[in-house]
Amino acid sequence: MKNILDRNQDKANEVRSLLKEKKVLMVNIISSPGAGKTTLLERTCEELASKINIGVIEGDVTTDRDAQRLKKYNIPIVVINTEGGCHLDSHSISKVLDSFDLNNIDVIFVENVGNLICPSHFDLGESFKLAVVSTTEGDDKPGKYPMLFREAKAVLLNKIDLIPYTNFNFNSFKADLDKLSPQIPLFEVSCTKGDGLKVWYGWIEDQIQISL
Amino acid sequence: MKNILDRNQDKANEVRSLLKEKKVLMVNIISSPGAGKTTLLERTCEELASKINIGVIEGDVTTDRDAQRLKKYNIPIVVINTEGGCHLDSHSISKVLDSFDLNNIDVIFVENVGNLICPSHFDLGESFKLAVVSTTEGDDKPGKYPMLFREAKAVLLNKIDLIPYTNFNFNSFKADLDKLSPQIPLFEVSCTKGDGLKVWYGWIEDQIQISL
Numbered sequence: 204m205k206n207i208l209d210r211n212q213d214k215a216n217e218v219r220s221l222l223k224e225k226k227v228l229m230v231n232i233i234s235s236p237g238a239g240k241t242t243l244l245e246r247t248c249e250e251l252a253s254k255i256n257i258g259v260i261e262g263d264v265t266t267d268r269d270a271q272r273l274k275k276y277n278i279p280i281v282v283i284n285t286e287g288g289c290h291l292d293s294h295s296i297s298k299v300l301d302s303f304d305l306n307n308i309d310v311i312f313v314e315n316v317g318n319l320i321c322p323s324h325f326d327l328g329e330s331f332k333l334a335v336v337s338t339t340e341g342d343d344k345p346g347k348y349p350m351l352f353r354e355a356k357a358v359l360l361n362k363i364d365l366i367p368y369t370n371f372n373f374n375s376f377k378a379d380l381d382k383l384s385p386q387i388p389l390f391e392v393s394c395t396k397g398d399g400l401k402v403w404y405g406w407i408e409d410q411i412q413i414s415l
Numbered sequence: 416m417k418n419i420l421d422r423n424q425d426k427a428n429e430v431r432s433l434l435k436e437k438k439v440l441m442v443n444i445i446s447s448p449g450a451g452k453t454t455l456l457e458r459t460c461e462e463l464a465s466k467i468n469i470g471v472i473e474g475d476v477t478t479d480r481d482a483q484r485l486k487k488y489n490i491p492i493v494v495i496n497t498e499g500g501c502h503l504d505s506h507s508i509s510k511v512l513d514s515f516d517l518n519n520i521d522v523i524f525v526e527n528v529g530n531l532i533c534p535s536h537f538d539l540g541e542s543f544k545l546a547v548v549s550t551t552e553g554d555d556k557p558g559k560y561p562m563l564f565r566e567a568k569a570v571l572l573n574k575i576d577l578i579p580y581t582n583f584n585f586n587s588f589k590a591d592l593d594k595l596s597p598q599i600p601l602f603e604v605s606c607t608k609g610d611g612l613k614v615w616y617g618w619i620e621d622q623i624q625i626s627l
Binding site: 235238263264265266289341348349364368369 | 447448449450475476477478480499500501528529530531532533536549551552553555556558559560561562574576577580581582607
């Protein structure tokens with residue numbers, strides 16, 4: 204395991220150097236299955252694809268369904284099928300970076316495989332990890348799956364429109380998160396309804412500006 | 416990887432023999448984080464713990480929160496913390512079986528780590544796998560994460576009370592599931608509200624009777 208992680212880290216460092224040279228921000232989006240990563244990307248492309256050059260890497264166990272959903276935005280998209288594998292690694296990312304014209308890309312969003320555990324152990328060479336978690340998964344996810352919430356630069360809490368129909372307790376959620384990462388930016392949104400997304404759009408645009 | 420799986424399989428075969436000899440049913444419950452495994456166990460203990468001898472193995476990355484929720488039923492519970500690991504394996508199960516008085520147990524429910532991918536690769540020596548999936552994760556989970564749905568003996572679709580507030584399409588879900596496992600029993604339930612659970616209770620009681 205240590206060997207695998209060491210080799211992954213070496214390649215991640217290479218990827219990070221290349222992206223820095225090309226001034227490309229790379230965001231590694233991690234969540235449970237069905238937390239709303241693809242819907243977040245749909246919204247983000249809808250809002251920003253006209254002014255920012257976006258690329259997407261879609262990590263999936265099998266199928267290209269998520270990539271199909273993003274096709275309408277006419278952005279470069281590459282699918283990585285892990286064929287049963289539970290996370291992306293830096294080698295798979297390195298291999299597909301050639302498919303992008305990095306001189307004409309501002310940000311690459313990597314949608315990792317839906318999994319709250321394994322992807323947080325693997326550095327892809329990203330600029331930062333974004334944790335996406337949905338209210339319908341319950342308020343105990345930062346407490347029960349702490350690794351991702353320690354590693355991430357920001358947390359996006361999705362499906363806030365469904366809080367009235369669930370037993371999600373925001374204060375418990377926030378208390379657990381504060382223990383792990385007290386200053387972390389937290390975006391409270393509904394990707395299907397659009398609630399709260401303006402703050403996210405502004406923040407991600409700022410991150411892209413900083414990397415240029 | 417093949418070595419790990421081979422050794423896991425050998426130990427799983429041992430576990431399965433022991434449980435068969437002791438006439439104990441073991442159900443390996445697998446789902447994404449927050450799909451409702453613990454709430455299902457709460458409901459099932461509430462309904463059946465007075466007439467059936469239930470034991471529980473709680474697999475968690477860290478914390479014993481799920482076990483704490485089940486304490487009120489006065490049943491034997493063992494926690495396995497994987498310390499960052501993404502699934503249970505047959506060795507960890509074998510080690511904790513000693514903690515149960517198997518002559519006085521009818522069924523052991525194993526709540527696997529919340530993960531729709533890795534746990535489906537590891538035979539624990541269970542009688543069968545139960546796939547739990549919730550409507551709020553979206554209707555595309557069987558299509559996108561087929562391994563579990565091919566392996567499972569039954570599927571429990573949780574959070575049906577939330578369908579009116581989401582874009583979950585039951586027909587799409589069922590069509591994907593039918594492609595993988597056309598005859599699989601499907602329980603449509605709400606573990607928080609109690610809807611549909613009677614059919615589940617009856618079915619699991621039947622499975623326990625068959626194993627005696």
